[in-house]
Amino acid sequence: MAAREPGSLRLMATLGFAGLVSGIVLVGVYLLTQPRILRNQWEALNAAIYRVLPGTTSVTTLVVREGTLSPYEGATGTVPTEQAVFAGYDEAGVLVGFAVPADGPGFMDTIKLLYGFDPGRRVIVGMQVLDSRETPGLGDKIITDERFQQNFRALAIDPSIVAVKRGEKAHPNEVDCITGATISSEAVVGILDRSAREWAPVLQPAGAARGEEGHGGRTAAR
């Protein structure tokens, strides 16, 4: 007793209807959750910025236009959708430095990090690994090892950042690597050196135009 086969019109209509309902539900969920999601992402990035630029109390997002820095024109308090750096200012409104995101190949996979750069003294003042997949217990010491972190409190970028074996650091531009995590440490050094070469010419102290309330540029409608 086979039922009559539904016509193609009915089939397409069913699919279309299902798609429509699904679309509506998803739009709703999206609108409900997006603000929170964007805020979470910004908060994570913001926390990292404050950590790599000690003494910062306010942050401005900057992008590069025609070779110079100008304020980011996207919504404030959100992760920028284009390549950007972040200028940090202390309570007196003095520029602390720039927080620069950088990434590159590590031992297992790409390492993403954020570092703080003081353009006046041309030193790196802080570094935080944002994302990595290094070997737990070994390579991931680049995140947990205190002594490794110490390297980045006043790391000179000239003439270039160099990796040396643990205990052999003799100059301000050298980084003491972690024994047992040489490759991951060297990867971090490579990422920092390449990024500093690229950004140092652009990140001039005078180039950071201070935003109105220190948070991004105008709130542009997207």
Next chain:
Amino acid sequence: MAAEPQRAKALDELVKGLWRENPVFIAVLGLCPALAVTNSLTNGLVMGLATTFVLVGSSLLVSLLRKVIPRPVRISVYIIIIATFVTTVDFVLAALMPVAHKQLGAFISLIVVNCLILGRQEAFSSRNSVGLALADALGMSGGFTLALALIGAVREVLGNGSLLGYPLFGEGFEPWVIMILPPGGFLTVGVLLVLFAWGKARLERRWTS
């Protein structure tokens, strides 16, 4: 139909997913997430709960609409339903538990191709009442979550010396790092599969003797 047999049947459906037809250890379904996200108990649990939400939701909806969905396009409709639930759980997790969401990454979205979910719709929810479909979904997701929690716990304890993030052993514990790396996933499931097969064989021998 008397209420008693109906209730007993529902209970049976619920329990079968936990042991007799455990999706991971007996039917070997839904493997990808089972291995990728079980490097810690927490991750395993979150993944299990996310899958539960998707499976229960989809099963309820498919069962409700089972007389209305035309046979030729039923798989496509199931997929649309499942994908909607998965996208929803992905967004909700990103909003409410950003750290867990980051750990699990794209694997939350991969729930949509978990053969377990599509399989249950085709094999069960589309042919049974809402009550039974719900019981089946809960049982299967329960079994799945238990499996992930078990694998995650074993890997975390051995490979990181911790459980739910809390260190269990003292400073001197040298973690068996390979366990939280990919090979550890394969090996853990292999051992657990053998244990389950052994357990099943022993029970069957007891019943037939």
Next chain:
Amino acid sequence: MDELIFIFASASVINNFTLTYFLGLCPFFGVTGRLDTAFRLGLANIFVMLITALASWVLNSFVLPYAPYLRLITFIIVIASTVQFVEMVIKKASPALFRALGIFLPLITTNCAILGLALFSTNRGYDLLEGLVYALGAGLGLTLALVIMAGLREETELAGVPKLVRGVAMSFFIAGILSMAFMGFAGLFHGS
């Protein structure tokens, strides 16, 4: 160019899709009884992956910025259509292969490796060329894993494996050791 080489090497061996990310396990544990079938299934996967990479780039660039919540659904539709198409082609070109692959051909749709490829690629923001190289690497890596697994399964078929371990559990142990072996590829390209 260095970037592309790194992406390719990473996807194919250093972070092999199957042995590191656990994607594509169904065919990995299912079809790998025979070497030649495994190889051809791998090729079919590569083809589907390349098309998926192309389509997902198009979607990501032009359509999805307006409706990011439709990402998952559109990706699935693309994958399902591509697999349908590949099925038809294989059926016409080689009915024997079609029968040999059996249920595993339509199952490419639910192969987490394909969808995983599209999602990972999106998350990493790869452009078209990077996405295609990534797909090629991932597909070749998947094929490599399938072929090695099939070969090892053939070898161990006649070995004296205890009854409880035979079958799926044995495959898992083999996979675990294979995964460990592939970890040796790490550090192939440490940047400096």
